[in-house]
Amino acid sequence: MKADVFDPRALREALGAFPTAVTVITASDPADRPVGFTANSFTSVSLDPPLLLVCLAKTARDYPAMTAAEHFAINILSETQKDVSIKFARPLEDRFAAVDWARGPNGCPIFAQVAAWFECSMHDVIEAGDHAMMVGRVTAFESSGLNGLGYARGGYFAPSVAATVNSSAAGGEIGAVAVLERHGALLGDENLSLPSYSAGGGDPAKTLASQLERLGLSVHDWFSLLDL
């Protein structure tokens, strides 16, 4: 697709083909109140010095507080923290009420049960189009060993579940099971049993998808099978 005919939705969808982890970026506003938002634009930039960056939309409510902060933190969410990601992406009055958090060495909110966290001093804020890149220099960090939450094509997934399914499939016979609900009703094969199929060493996703299609359902991609 050429630049002069870009459809913003198509562009978003194409960018969503890049699977990422999910973070919540936190800081304190001038009144020392915690602020934070869900972000998957996080990336590491440099090891020496230790720099990383995250992109923040200029339209975000906390844009002024975030970009003016002296310090900010990156909380890399773990596989069980999908609800935290959803909370910090919605316009809630007090996003922090539902999270177990404490202040880091420089005062930034650090969440419990995350895969890892990094606290940074603000190294640079670089404006780029409708976003700004917040470049941070790591001042403290911790890694818990928990697996990170995954995000791709607008849906969440658990990378460790995906890895287990794939390695089981490589090992031979596996069973593929789905729980289906449509318009509030449970769908089953004939007698409302859970659809369950045996894949003799083949690709479990393809087997399950072809059986679901026989029920009149379409499976768009592998991630939709792993949606949390």
Ligand SMILES: Cc1cc2nc3c(=O)[nH]c(=O)nc-3n(C[C@H](O)[C@H](O)[C@H](O)COP(=O)(O)O)c2cc1C
């Ligand atoms: C998985 C996911 C990733 C997101 N990544 C970003 C991001 O990298 N940068 C950004 O500015 N907004 C991102 N957002 C959207 C913001 O979280 C959301 O717009 C923001 O929290 C809204 O805040 P406001 O209502 O206070 O403006 C993401 C949302 C989700 C669900």
